[in-house]
Amino acid sequence: MIENNLDIIKSEIFQLVKQYYNLYKQKDVFIPGESWVTFGGRVYDENEIIAAIDASLEFWLTEGRFSREFRELFGKYLGVRHVHLVNSGSSANLVCFSALTSPKLSDRRLLPGDEVISVASAFPTTVNPIIQNGMVPVFVDMDIGTYNANAEQLKAAITSNTKAIFLAHTLGNALPLDIIMDLVSKHNLWFIEDSCDALGSSYNGKMLGTFGHAAAFSFYPPHHMTMGEGGAVVTNNDELAPLLNSFRNWGRDCWCEPGKDNTCGKRFSIKMGDLPLGYDHKHIFSHIGYNLKPTDIQAAIGVEQIKKLPGFVKARKQNFTKIYEGLKKHEDIFILPEAYPGADVSWFGFLLTVREDAGFERIDIVKFLEAHKVRTRMLFAGNLLKHPGYKDIRYRQVSDLKNTNIIMERTFWIGVYPGLTDSMIDYMLSLFDKFRASK
Numbered sequence: 001m002i003e004n005n006l007d008i009i010k011s012e013i014f015q016l017v018k019q020y021y022n023l024y025k026q027k028d029v030f031i032p033g034e035s036w037v038t039f040g041g042r043v044y045d046e047n048e049i050i051a052a053i054d055a056s057l058e059f060w061l062t063e064g065r066f067s068r069e070f071r072e073l074f075g076k077y078l079g080v081r082h083v084h085l086v087n088s089g090s091s092a093n094l095v096c097f098s099a100l101t102s103p104k105l106s107d108r109r110l111l112p113g114d115e116v117i118s119v120a121s122a123f124p125t126t127v128n129p130i131i132q133n134g135m136v137p138v139f140v141d142m143d144i145g146t147y148n149a150n151a152e153q154l155k156a157a158i159t160s161n162t163k164a165i166f167l168a169h170t171l172g173n174a175l176p177l178d179i180i181m182d183l184v185s186k187h188n189l190w191f192i193e194d195s196c197d198a199l200g201s202s203y204n205g206k207m208l209g210t211f212g213h214a215a216a217f218s219f220y221p222p223h224h225m226t227m228g229e230g231g232a233v234v235t236n237n238d239e240l241a242p243l244l245n246s247f248r249n250w251g252r253d254c255w256c257e258p259g260k261d262n263t264c265g266k267r268f269s270i271k272m273g274d275l276p277l278g279y280d281h282k283h284i285f286s287h288i289g290y291n292l293k294p295t296d297i298q299a300a301i302g303v304e305q306i307k308k309l310p311g312f313v314k315a316r317k318q319n320f321t322k323i324y325e326g327l328k329k330h331e332d333i334f335i336l337p338e339a340y341p342g343a344d345v346s347w348f349g350f351l352l353t354v355r356e357d358a359g360f361e362r363i364d365i366v367k368f369l370e371a372h373k374v375r376t377r378m379l380f381a382g383n384l385l386k387h388p389g390y391k392d393i394r395y396r397q398v399s400d401l402k403n404t405n406i407i408m409e410r411t412f413w414i415g416v417y418p419g420l421t422d423s424m425i426d427y428m429l430s431l432f433d434k435f436r437a438s439k
């Protein structure tokens with residue numbers, strides 16, 4: 001009886017949400033020059049709102065049935081065995097990297113002073129875990145066009161101190177995985193893929209995020225799908241999986257889900273460290289960890305978003321192609337983006353580098369676009385080494401990072417996200433023509 005009444009109330013609530021959403025979305029009318037054309041954002045319908053309300057009515061709050069469902073769907077989508085949810089892509093990177101410091105990895109564990117290959121033209125939280133854990137980032141330069149770590153410099157960066165490669169697939173493009181995977185096996189290195197911007201991209205038919213020992217994903221709104229805030233750590237490595245889980249879960253040795261006890265079946269019969277025999281496994285900490293877990297409300301949104309993911313990926317690819325075709329005539333003033341050979345890219349954005357002899361500076365075109373209500377973004381930090389926060393870090397660089405500095409000075413990107421309509425893209429393209437005519 002109670003169940004029945006609850007179901008009736010729930011369905012009335014959901015019906016009202018649907019009505020609300022349908023009315024709310026009518027406000028979304030695009031007026032060129034008046035409405036913003038943004039670089040990314042949430043694309044959703046009433047189902048995400050209903051899912052969030054469903055999870056709220058249930059009020060479990062911490063990881064529960066929606067988290068379990070999302071982990072399964074995400075694992076299937078990528079073809080990975082282990083998925084752990086976290087509260088951001090930055091947390092996912094931190095968890096992936098920190099897991100490599102686990103004493104459980106014996107002589108393969110990363111230690112302070114070990115070198116880790118990365119790039120300085122990065123999102124900060126790809127490099128931060130290296131520094132925060134006391135390792136030394138070794139910066140290689142980028143190739144302009146693919147915006148990938150340069151293959152020759154990746155090879156040259158390796159010394160007997162090199163223990164890992166930790167790189168992002170820039171704006172969805174595949175890293176030079178042929179070279180990287182060779183180096184990883186030849187030198188017995190760890191490889192972490194920051195795939196935060198690359199959900200749905202693949203290389204030689206295999207999803208990005210499944211090449212490294214572990215990979216990070218972000219579900220912040222401009223990303224390929226969203227939970228508001230959120231992220232995931234994935235791996236096919238059975239040894240790493242519990243370590244990843246532990247670091248996001250206070251450093252616990254226990255892997256019970258919230259509200260569950262004695263999953264391991266030896267809750268009061270285990271002896272670890274110098275603790276007395278039978279000390280509650282729920283409170284045994286095998287790592288100096290963090291709490292980076294998300295809520296079930298976020299996961300409920302994710303469950304609806306992942307159903308839309310194939311459509312999102314398709315739209316990103318189509319929008320990229322349309323913009324590429326529209327900007328091809330301006331190739332003499334902009335370097336256009338290039339997919340890495342073998343990559344099928346689910347682009348995060350459309351990267352442009354102003355050519356040296358273009359006759360204008362990046363700031364001119366960026367200000368022009370923004371003044372006409374088109375949002376632009378830099379390639380994240382440009383060059384992290386030029387930022388105040390990184391002034392005193394210990395690092396090594398493999399070259400003069402010439403292209404990294406070019407990216408810092410002349411590169412920017414515009415959106416390709418599924419929320420863009422044809423009229424928004426046409427408007428954006430017309431602005432490039434208008435800008436050119438004004439020069």
Ligand SMILES: Cc1ncc(COP(=O)(O)O)c(C=O)c1O
Nearest residue numbers: 088089090123168196218219220
């Ligand atoms: C490559 C890359 N790594 C990590 C992150 C961090 O993700 P989050 O914003 O979810 O912390 C981002 C954010 O956009 C990113 O682009």
